[in-house]
């Protein structure tokens with residue numbers, strides 16, 4: 001078995017174990033394979049193992065890989081910072097966007113989503129570290145932003161995404177996710193079914209706090 005296949009099996013087992021430990025339904029956590037800085041051939045290989053959802057951070061790099069892999073039935077997720085002059089290609093070439101952090105970006109994505117495509121799946125990125133330098137909406141602004149984005153016709157608001165400050169302690173890893181999960185659940189909006197929480201270093205903590213998508217790069221494709 002090659003290394004990539006072993007890595008995938010390992011992560012899928014880890015996700016499954018965490019679901020069991022946390023008494024989550026089996027299959028309730030989806031693996032998003034983060035392929036930034038990795039060649040299209042890695043994606044093609046992972047596709048052969050059954051992986052369909054891939055996350056990319058950089059627009060030009062992603063568009064180039066999408067062209068190379070046009071024959072594949074891949075669901076493309078944009079997870080990187082979004083400049084407002086890049087919204088049109090993002091609205092055109094992706095199925096999901098996890099990194100929407102302000103109304104202006106959401107409005108542009110909705111306006112620019114091509115009419116022949118289904119609504120664009122959106123997660124709002126939350127800045128839980130309360131650092132001005134980090135992207136993401138503040139938790140206090142989140143309910144209003146959710147209400148506004150839900151009005152936009154060509155978007156389907158699915159939930160939230162977060163990238164907390166790195167921690168090695170399991171309990172500390174859980175805290176920010178718990179806070180966000182609690183805030184969103186309190187809104188009682190069943191259409192918000194997605195928590196894009198967790199990366200290579202903290203996927204178990206994320207699953208314990210309600211992650212439905214974990215975004216894994218390093219543990220699958222190696223260091224960048």
Ligand SMILES: *Cc1c(COP(=O)(O)O)cnc(C)c1O
Pocket residue numbers: 034036057079080163199200201215216217218219
């Ligand atoms: C790079 C990246 C990941 C993957 O991180 P790993 O630690 O390599 O698993 C996940 N989410 C976002 C937003 C990223 O930029």
